[in-house]
Amino acid sequence: MRHHNHQLTEDGKLKHFLSIEGLNKNLLTEILDLAESFTSLADQGRSVKKVPLLRGKTITNLFFENSTRTRTTFELAAKRLSADVLNLNISTSATSKGESLLDTLRNLEAMHCDMFVVRHASSGAAHFIASHCAPHISVVNAGDGSHSHPTQAMLDMLTIRQHKEDFTPLRVAIVGDILHSRVARSQILALNTLGVSEVRVIAPRTLLPYDARSMGVHVFTDLHEGIRDVDVIIMLRLQKERMTGALLPSEHEYFNLYGLTEDKLHLAKPDVIVMHPGPINRGVEMDSAVADGEHSVILEQVSNGIAIRMAVMSMCLGSRQESQRKEETA
Amino acid sequence: MSDSIPSVSIINGRLVDPANQVDDMLDLHISQGHILATGDKPAGFEPDKVIDASGKIVCPGLIDLSVRLREPGLESKGTIATETRAAAHAGITTLITLPDTSPVTDSPAVMELIRRRAKQSGHARVLCLGALTKNLDGKELSEMAALQNAGCVAVTNAGRPLGNTLIERRALEYASTFGIKVFIKPEDRHLRNKGCVNEGIISSRLGLPGYPEAAETVAVARDVALAEATGAYIHFQCISAAKSVNQINRACHDGIQLSVDVAAHQLHLTEMDADDFNTGCHVDPPLRTLRDRDALREAVASGSIQAICSDHQPHEPDAKDHPFPDSATGISALETLLPLTLKLVDEKVLDLPTAIARLTIGPATIANLPFGRLDNGRSADVCVFDPDAFWQLEADKMISQGKNSPFVNWEFHGKVTQTLFEGRITYDSDA
C-alpha cells in the first residue's frame, strides 16, 4: 500500500498528484473547492486573469506522448498562477523510452524545476518519476498508459458537482473503451470515493477489463439498459486503432450499438448531463444533436480543466513548502 | 588433476539423499572428487579435511534447470565467474544455461567458450541448453546433432517465438530423431500481446497490459498435441498457471512423455506483489493468482512438478529503473533458490526430502544427468546447510552481480554452510 501515501505529505497534504487511488473524500473535495475558487478568476471583469500565487516557480511539462490539448491546459493553468513554464516533448520512438526517461529526469533536476507535469505511454510512469526525482519536486500525472489521468477525472467531478450539487444520489454511466481508458479508471475511483450511489460501465466485452466488477462498477453490455435512469453519462473517446486491433468491427456498428443519440437519451433521467473528455468523434461516440444539445456540458469541462489543474498545482507546491518549513523549524 | 583434491569427510550431519531414499544421520566420505562411502569410515581412509556438520543437513549439490549467466554478450549484468560464485554460495553445483546469449548458443563454438570460462572459474558445473533454431529466430533449425555432440543438455528456443506451428512440429521431429529433449517455456505470443502482469484484478486496476492465463494454456495444449504427434520429449519450463499443470498431468496420464518445472518465486509471490508498480516483481511468465500459487505448491508436493528452478536473471540496476511495462523481466534468484524451497518446508507444503528432491534428483532426471545423488562413485557435488540459521536477504550482500530481487528484506530459515563441487570445497562459510 506504499503508493497510496506516496503522493501525500506526512500530514496528509497533496505532494504529488499521481492517481485518485488512496485519496480520501475530504481531499478530493478540497481540490474541487479550490478549483471552484479559481473558476471565478476567468469569468469576472478582470483585466489580468492571472494571480501571483506561483511566481518564481518553474513547472515543466514533460510530455513523452504528444497531446497538444492537455499540454495547453496545463500550460495555461501554470501561467494563470504566474509560474514559468517549460514545455518538453520527448520523442519515444528513437531510443528505448525508459533510458531517455531517467536521463531526462537527471538533466531537468539540474535546472531547478519545482514541478513535473508528466504524460507517458506506460502505466506507472508518473509513479516511477515521482519515486526517482529529487525530493523537492512535485509530480502531476497528465496521463500514464491506461492507468490514470487524475486531473481529467477531477475536472469531470467539478463539472458534475456544478450541475448536481450532491454526489450521493447519483447514478453515473461510463460508456466506451473502459479497458484502455486511464480516464475511466480515474473517474471510477473518484466517483466511488465521492460516494455516488452507482457507477456503471457500458461496453462490448472486448473493451471491458478482466473482472471489471472488481473496480467497483456495475457492468452492462447493452447501452439501452445501462443508461436507464442515470443522472450522468460519460462517453469515452474511441481510438481508431481499436478497429485494426480486432476489438471492434467498425465505427458504424459501434455507433449503432453504443453511440449516444437523442432517442436513447430519453432513457436516462430528464435532467441527465452528457460528458466527453474530447475531442469527440461525431457520429461515432455520439451524434451532433447530443454533443451540441441541451444536456451536453462538454464545453464546461474544458474550462473546468484549467481550474482543476490550477488547484492541483497550487496544492502540491503549497504543501511542499509547508512541510519543508516544518522540517526547518523542527 | 584429481590427485590434488583433498579428501573430505562430512560427519555428524543428517544426510538427505532422496534419489537413494536416504534420510539418516550418516557421515559422507569423499575422495578423488567422488563419493567414496556413506556411513562408517572405510578402513584405512584418512580424510585431509573433516567437516563437522552437527545440526546440519548434507544433501546433493543443487541442480538449477534455468539460469542466465549473461556471458557471452551481456557482461554488464553478470559473468560466468560472478554467477557461478553466487551459485556456490547458494549450494548449487550444476547450472543449466539458456541459449539466449550474444552470440546465441547455437553452435559448438559458443558452448565451448562457456565450458572453458566455467572451468576457469571452477565454482560450479555449467551445462548448456542449445538453441532450437538458428539465432533463436524461430525460422531455421539449429544444428542440433552437433550441439548434442558438443554436450548440450537439451534444446530450447528460450521463450522466443517460433515462426509457426509447422516449424515447431519439424523442430520437435528433428530433435526427437537424436533423442534430444526440447525445453519449452509455453507462451502464445499473440494472446500474450504486450502483457506484463497477470490479466486479473491488478491489470484491471493499474491499467497494465494483461498477460492472460490462456496465453500459457493454449501454448501448452498445442505443445502437448505436437509432442504426442511427433513423439518428442518436451520439458515445460517455468510454468505459471495451475491449469497448465492440470493439462500436462492429463497428458502424462495418457502416456505422453512430459516433465515440468516451476520457478521458486512462483511458489511465493502472486500478482498482488506487483501492485505499486514494483518492477522487482516484473517476471515472465507473470505472477498469477493466489489460487495458482497454491495449486503450483500442491503440484510440487505431489510430484506433478518435478523440479524447482531459480530462473536466475541478473540485471544491472538500470534495467529495473523504468516504468513497469518498460522494465526488464526477471529476478536474480540463485541465492534464494534453496531458501525459498526451504520456506515451503517451514510452511508445511513439502517435507524436507521432497524439497531436496525437487532441487536435485528431480532436475537431474529431467536433464538426464548423473548428478543430484550421493551414491558411491558419483561426483562429489554436495551441499551442506544449517536448517535453523536465521538470516535476512540484503541486496548489497548478494554475491550475484545482479541485485534485482523482490525478496530483499525477506527473512529466511536455512543457510548454506559448505558447498563441494567435484569434491572441492567451493564455498565454506567458516573459511
Add this chain to the structure above:
Amino acid sequence: MVEQVTPTEFMQESAILDLIDGMASQLKLHLQQNRISDPAMIGIHTGGVWIAEKLHEKLAISDPLGTLNISFYRDDFSRIGINPKVNPSNIPFEVEDKHIILVDDVLQTGRTIRAAMNEIFDFGRPASILFATLIEKDGRELPIEAGVVGLKPMLKQKDYLSLTGPSPLSLVIGRKTPDGDES
C-alpha cells in the same frame, strides 16, 4: 511555538458600531475635501467585509459593495501553503478610473493591504485608493498607511486582535486567527 493565550473580549458590538460611525464621518469629510462624488467600496475577507457592509450603507454608495479575498495574492504562500476554501473575490463594478475605499478590520504589518492593492490592479487602474481600518496596530513592515482609522489601541506587540462576527461583532484579544494571517 506560538504562545496560546486564552482569548478575552476586548470590545463589544456596541462600541465597535460607535467606531464605525466615527469612521463614516471621517470618510465623508475625506470625500468632500477631495471632491469625490461617486466612490466605490471594497471590503477584505472576512472581517473587512463586515465593517465595509456597515460603512457602505452609512455612506449610501451607489455601486454594490466589492469583496476581496487575497488568498491567491499572499506573499507567504511559499511558507504556509494554500487554504482550500477560498470565497472568491467579487468586484461587481468597473475598477478603471474609480475612487476606491478599501476596508479592513485590523492593520498591522501592511502585507494584506499590499496584496489587496495588487489584486485590485488586476481588475483595472483605479483613480485612487483610500484605506480605512477599524483598528490600527504598530508593527508595519511595509510603507502603508491608513487614511481612516477607527481606533489605535495601546497593545502589547505580542497581542493579536481579531474581529469575530458577523453578528454580533466582537473584537477579541490574544488569539491567533485560524489561518495564521497577520493583518
